[in-house]
Amino acid sequence: MKALFVHPHGRNWLGNLKDISSIFNLMPPLGMMSIAAYLEAKGMEVELMDCYARPMPTPELVAHIIGSKPDVVGFSCTTSSFLEGYGIAHSIKEQAPEIKVIFGGAHACSVGVSLLDTFPAIDYLIIGEGEVTFYELLAANFSGVEHIPGIGHRRDGKGVLSGIRQHIADLDSLPFPAYHRLDQFPGRYNLPLFSYPAAPNTSIISSRGCPYHCSYCDRSVFSRGFRFNSPGYIFEHLKYLHRDFGIRHVFFYDDLFTFDRSRVEELCRLLVDNRLPVTYNCIARLEHVDEELVGLLKKSGCWQVNFGIESGDPEVLKKHRKYMALDAVHQKLKMVKTGGMRVKGLFMVGLPGEDEAAIRRTIDYALTLPLDEINVTKFTPFPGAPIYENICQQGEFREDWPDMNCMNFVFIPHGMTLEQLENLYNEFIRRFYRRSRIHWGYTKMLWKSPHSIKMFLRNLPEILRFEMKQKW
Known part of the structure; x- marks a missing residue:
């Protein structure tokens, strides 16, 4: 199974000016990279797309994602980047409805399963730490999700939480984040x-x-x-x-x-x-x-x-x-x-x-x-x-x-x-x-x-x- 991860950029707060903040301060998306590394260690194929490091128009980005033929696309979003991420996800679903769309990150965890009630292009949410939850969801091929803790999913069209995921007690058990999957790392990052x-x-x-x-x-x-x-x-x-x-x-x-x-x-x-x-x-x-x-x-x-x-x-x-x-x-x-x-x-x-x-x-x-x-x-x-x-x-x-x-x-x-x-x-x-x-x-x-x-x-x-x- 192949998972492609997207880190959306969000609105440019400088308007028509070049976003110099992403030139002088660009750090890798470590949360997304940690999940990718965990999946890779379990034998799954992964790809990362950081829109801060490699910005591109949404149509071009969606075409690249669909052309990569992933089984699932995961979005890691802050509050400010959520709507941009959702716009990308919506376009993916319109053109390739068979691709599963998963959202995680700060905004998904803080707002919770109610997002599923108003954003239909999202198939699942990862609530809490994502490494084990994401892997178990993919390993189960999206079946029996109600028995996998930490999953936001729909029951009778309404967003519900499968259960609370316990924290990973031993962080040393996780592989190092997938720096090697970032385009232009480390040169583009600073x-x-x-x-x-x-x-x-x-x-x-x-x-x-x-x-x-x-x-x-x-x-x-x-x-x-x-x-x-x-x-x-x-x-x-x-x-x-x-x-x-x-x-x-x-x-x-x-x-x-x-x-x-x-x-x-x-x-x-x-x-x-x-x-x-x-x-x-x-x-x-x-x-x-x-x-x-x-x-x-x-x-x-x-x-x-x-x-x-x-x-x-x-x-x-x-x-x-x-x-x-x-x-x-x-x-x-x-x-x-x-x-x-x-x-x-x-x-x-x-x-x-x-x-x-x-x-x-x-x-x-x-x-x-x-x-x-x-x-x-x-x-x-x-x-x-x-x-x-x-x-x-x-x-x-x-x-x-x-x-x-x-x-x-x-x-x-x-x-x-x-x-x-x-x-x-x-x-x-x-x-x-x-x-x-x-x-x-x-x-x-x-x-x-x-x-x-x-x-x-x-x-x-x-x-x-x-x-x-x-x-x-």
Whole structure:
């Protein structure tokens, strides 16, 4: 049996301009690749199509898919890419109705089986982790689906769930994601500009789940438990990427890379003892950081640590996530910076309960922190996040799925306007980056990240067109 997987792109938030975000920040679709690798290990034929790396018009894409003669086409979709994915699926069904269509990913898991009631081109949904569920569905040749946990299917024309799929307890039992099935890997893929010392580079996910309860996080795929790959498995994964693809730097895209201290210590020891020529970035929670951990990360090749700070207003933070005093945040970031690693802060604008004064407090606070760069997203209430349940009571919510990509204000808190939010967002970016300290930091990238400089100069015309459109 042959399975072809599609990773749809979604709406270009830059309108008529080239989507420079997919030039400077394109990471492989690891969830889809993990399912493909599992099927391949079981003897099935697989093909991957990542529409970010290889965009093409829908008719051409559908013709390629049908020409590949798959038995099943699987779509991995976020909320913003779901409708594009469905449009492709609908065209496939019109031309080749015998092909089974399966949807999985964040949107399918968060919205659930009700999607089957309004999107008839979808035959099945994968709810939860997909590796074992997808394989069992195909191995059964789509029969007896009511006995395969984790399947959304139709009973008497109505979407129902077969049962809840138990989590994969031993993540080390899974093969490495199918990087080899990606067209143009690793050359077409790249971590965010100026966030790596060397290329080629890529991303890894070495854990699943999160025990924390932030109001804005959707945990519908992996739930709130926490499971992780062993240090030995991660080390072998890195060795494989370096040996087979020449990877020199990776980003551990785990929400909680530093959650299990013993795991981090053992991985750092393996990296130091074996002198693997691969550096890395990671995401850490501030409460995990201490002098010993900073020393371990730096010694083992950590180049940058990202922290979710979200807001500089204490009351907003207390409402949406585990609170840490703002002075303590400053001290932790300074500890990492002094330890010799770059520090990136992740913020949100437009959270429920925010007003102009609160957002200005966040901007002013961010300017006091020892950050090398920031990423500011526009708050988006995703289905599956705790806050989604009563979001309409906290402001105006325009639930337009293609725009729900954290780059559009689809939610406006009570007492604010869209114009206010856009102006404050632009002010945040402008005030942070138009400082001499930040300019000098990027000047040092000439020798710290020469590949980033080359990428920047190669795409300078597109960058300038983008800058002219912004109001920063």
